[in-house]
Amino acid sequence: MAIIDITFPAKILRVLGLPESSPRRTQLKVLKKLLRKARFTEFGQQYRFDEILLSKHPGKKFQELVPTYNYNKIYKDWWHKTLEGVPDVCWPGKIKFYALSSGTSEAASKYIPVTNDLLRGNKVTMYKQLFSLRNYEDIPVKSIGKGWLTLGGSTELQWDSVGFYAGDLSGITQKKSPIWFQAFYKPGKKIAKQKDWNKKLADIVEKAPQWDIGFIAGVPAWVLMCMEMIIKRYNLNTIHDIWPNLAFYVHGGVHFEPYKQSFDKVLAKPLTYIDTYLASEGFLAYQNEQNACSMKLNIGEHIFFEFVPFDEKNFDSDGEMVDEPETLMIHEVEEGKDYALLISTSAGSWRYLIGDTVKFTNTDKCEIVITGRTKHYLSLVGEHLSVDNMNKAIQLVSEELHISIPEFTVTGVPHGNFFAHHWYLACNDNVNSEQLRYLIDEKLKELNDDYAVERKSALKDVFLDILSEEDFLTFMRIKGKMGGQHKFPRVLKGKMLQDWQTFLEQTKKPVN
Structure with a gap:
C-alpha cells in the first residue's frame, strides 16, 4: 500500500494543477500566462506579445515572431541590460537574483536570471513531487519528518553594487525558503554558507552524529564522498550505523546507475532513489512514481517547452543550433526520438536553448529521460554516440x-x-x-x-x-x-x- 493513504481536497489539487488537462491545452495556458505577464517589457513590445495573445494559434505565432536563443545571444541582446540595473527588460521589474552557472565544460560563469515568479513556480513543483510520495510503497513514513541534508553550493551570495545578488541556485532558494523548512534543513545556515567545499564536507562529517537524516539531496559523486568520509571518520560499517532512518536520496543532473553499486557498498538497506531535473533556469521535471525510469515534465506551472529534433539538420558538428531550427510543441513530439529543449520561463528566458537533450518515454503522460547535452556527444564520423x-x-x-x-x-x-x-x-x-x-x-x-x-x-x-x-x-x-x-x-x-x-x-x- 502507499506510504501516505490520503485523499487530498479538490481545492489543494487545483492549486497545484493536479490533475492536468491535455498537454497541448496545459502548455498553451502556461504560454499565455507568461506572455500576459511580460507583454509590457522591452522584449514583449519588440516581439509583439499582444499580437501573439490575440492570435487564434498563439503557439505557432509565438514561434513565428520570436527568435530562438542560446545563452550568448540572449545575454548579448537582452540580459546584459538587467545586470546594469535596467528594469522591465525580459520580465517585469528589476532582476534581484542571478544563479551562477558554468555547466560542465565552460569556464566563464553564466548569469541566469532568477525571479520571485520562477522561485514560486519551483516551489509549487517541489510540492507536487512531495505529494507524489503518496504513491510510493513500503517506505517508512517517519523518514519524511527527519532531517533533510542538502549537499549544495554555498548559500553565501555575492552582492553587486548595481543592486543584485549572485550565487548558486541552492543559495538563492535557501534564502527564499519558507520558515517551516528550516526545522528540517541540514547542514544548517552556518555550514551551508561555507564556500570552501573541503571545509564544508569536514564540518558536515563533524556534525553528522548530531543529526537524524531521512533525506539526502545532491550530485551522486559528492554525496558518495561525504558518506564515505563519515564512515571512515567514525569507523562504521555503513552510513545507516549513524543515520538509521535514512530512506530517500534525491538526485539529479547525471545518470545515477553508474554510481549505484558504489552506493550499495555504504548502505545497510536500500534507499528510495528519486530523480529530479532542477536546473538554474527552472524546475523542469521530476520522478513521480517509485522505481520509475523516467520523469514527468513540469508542463503546468511556469515553463513553456519546445523541442528541437537533435539531428544534423538543426545542429552542427559542434552541437551548435542553427539560426532557424525546426521546433515542435508538446503535442507534436514522438516517443523514442532525441530532442534539444527550448524553454520560456517566468524569469525572462525566451525560446532559450538550455543545452540538454531528452527523449520521451510516454507522450501521453509527458514522461522523459535526459539523454545528454547538445555539445556532449561524439559523432566524428557519423557514429552519433549519445x-x-x-x-x-x-x-x-x-x-x-x-x-x-x-x-x-x-x-x-x-x-x-x-x-x-x-x-x-x-x-x-x-x-x-x-x-x-x-x-x-x-x-x-x-x-x-x-x-x-x-x-x-x-x-x-x-x-x-x-x-x-x-x-x-x-x-x-x-x-x-x-x-x-x-x-x-x-x-x-x-x-x-x-x-x-x-x-x-x-x-x-x-x-x-
Whole structure:
C-alpha cells in the first residue's frame, strides 16, 4: 500500500494543477500566462506579445515572431541590460537574483536570471513531487519528518553594487525558503554558507552524529564522498550505523546507475532513489512514481517547452543550433526520438536553448529521460554516440563484471587517417582493462546501429585507461569545480580536453 493513504481536497489539487488537462491545452495556458505577464517589457513590445495573445494559434505565432536563443545571444541582446540595473527588460521589474552557472565544460560563469515568479513556480513543483510520495510503497513514513541534508553550493551570495545578488541556485532558494523548512534543513545556515567545499564536507562529517537524516539531496559523486568520509571518520560499517532512518536520496543532473553499486557498498538497506531535473533556469521535471525510469515534465506551472529534433539538420558538428531550427510543441513530439529543449520561463528566458537533450518515454503522460547535452556527444564520423548510450553501456558492463565505475569521460582522437574513441574510467575494483574495453565496445555496438557501422569503417579503434576516482576529483578541484552543482563532463572537447591531457601528463597517468 502507499506510504501516505490520503485523499487530498479538490481545492489543494487545483492549486497545484493536479490533475492536468491535455498537454497541448496545459502548455498553451502556461504560454499565455507568461506572455500576459511580460507583454509590457522591452522584449514583449519588440516581439509583439499582444499580437501573439490575440492570435487564434498563439503557439505557432509565438514561434513565428520570436527568435530562438542560446545563452550568448540572449545575454548579448537582452540580459546584459538587467545586470546594469535596467528594469522591465525580459520580465517585469528589476532582476534581484542571478544563479551562477558554468555547466560542465565552460569556464566563464553564466548569469541566469532568477525571479520571485520562477522561485514560486519551483516551489509549487517541489510540492507536487512531495505529494507524489503518496504513491510510493513500503517506505517508512517517519523518514519524511527527519532531517533533510542538502549537499549544495554555498548559500553565501555575492552582492553587486548595481543592486543584485549572485550565487548558486541552492543559495538563492535557501534564502527564499519558507520558515517551516528550516526545522528540517541540514547542514544548517552556518555550514551551508561555507564556500570552501573541503571545509564544508569536514564540518558536515563533524556534525553528522548530531543529526537524524531521512533525506539526502545532491550530485551522486559528492554525496558518495561525504558518506564515505563519515564512515571512515567514525569507523562504521555503513552510513545507516549513524543515520538509521535514512530512506530517500534525491538526485539529479547525471545518470545515477553508474554510481549505484558504489552506493550499495555504504548502505545497510536500500534507499528510495528519486530523480529530479532542477536546473538554474527552472524546475523542469521530476520522478513521480517509485522505481520509475523516467520523469514527468513540469508542463503546468511556469515553463513553456519546445523541442528541437537533435539531428544534423538543426545542429552542427559542434552541437551548435542553427539560426532557424525546426521546433515542435508538446503535442507534436514522438516517443523514442532525441530532442534539444527550448524553454520560456517566468524569469525572462525566451525560446532559450538550455543545452540538454531528452527523449520521451510516454507522450501521453509527458514522461522523459535526459539523454545528454547538445555539445556532449561524439559523432566524428557519423557514429552519433549519445551520453545515454555511454551510460547504458557502462551500466551493463558494470553489472556483468560486478564492478563499480562511478566516473567516466570519453573523447574523440585522430587515429592515422581515421579516428578512435578514448575512454577514461574511474574504477577501484580489480578488472582487466582489455576486457573492459572490449565489453564497452560490444555493448555500444548493440545499443547504437550507427556506432556499429562506423566501427567497421572510419572509427578504427577504442582506447581505454583506468584511473582512480580521486584522479577525477583532483582534476575538478584544480578547475575550481568543487561543490554540489558541478559534474564531470561525460565528453571532453576543446579547452577542457587540453587541460585534462595536461593534468594526466603532469601526474604521469597513461595517455595514449
